[in-house]
Amino acid sequence: MTKGLLHHIELYVSNLEQSVTFWGWLLEELGYEPFQKWDGGQSWKLENTYIVFVQAEERFLDIAYHRCRVGLNHLAFHATSREHVDNMTKKLEERGVKILYKKQHPFAGGQQHYAVYFEDPDRMKVELVAPELQGSVVEKTQK
Template sequence: MTLPQGFHHIEINVKNLKKTSEFYEWLMPELGFSLYQEWENGFSYKIESSYLVFVQTEELYMDIPFHRKRSGLNHLAFWAKSRAQIEHLRVQLKKKNISFLYEDKFPFAGGENHYALFFEDPDRLKIEIVAPR
């Protein structure tokens, strides 16, 4: 069995969902992506096992300096090779005094079938490492 590699997904908050949709609705298919999901406040495009998500920025975050809930990059999610790799990364991050997000819910903060580790980089960008099923 070949395990997924590369990005799991990238989520980007946007100031104007309608304009963003109009821009990407032609570009993404050109790049080999297919429309994956649509809902009132967002949409996504998928290619193989990776997808790119666009979500309307909440009004509260429109005019505040960088925050992952503002327009721009929300977080990066990467595939791990295994659950064991996530455990290894968790130990290494602890040694470096990196704080975890949702530690009380580890490893299922993303849901009961979503084994993942969450933390922030020095700029407070959320990083997610996801184990394949």
């Protein structure tokens, strides 16, 4: 059943070519496949959900995105494990991607939240989160 699940997310970007390079690599690493491509846009799909990137019109580029304004703050994706987070962190660094909260990494979200936080070309925050460990404090309190 897909009721309530996200169908798609559409993001307008300042530079489609840069965003396609950044997001295409990341999404394909996470199991997404190229889905649609047209002049001014491209999307990737995983099962029933797809993410669309569209080139913003020139007249709207004078107002830069900032995650602390009203609107989208960040996108968070599931990782398969802590090792997956570690491997992706290395790959992100090799690609010159800005890792956020480096002093607290990989526990910037707390001791039970193993994740890497980073920025896309428009400085939108992206997060890759490992599953919680069996027997964690959080899991014990939910039983």
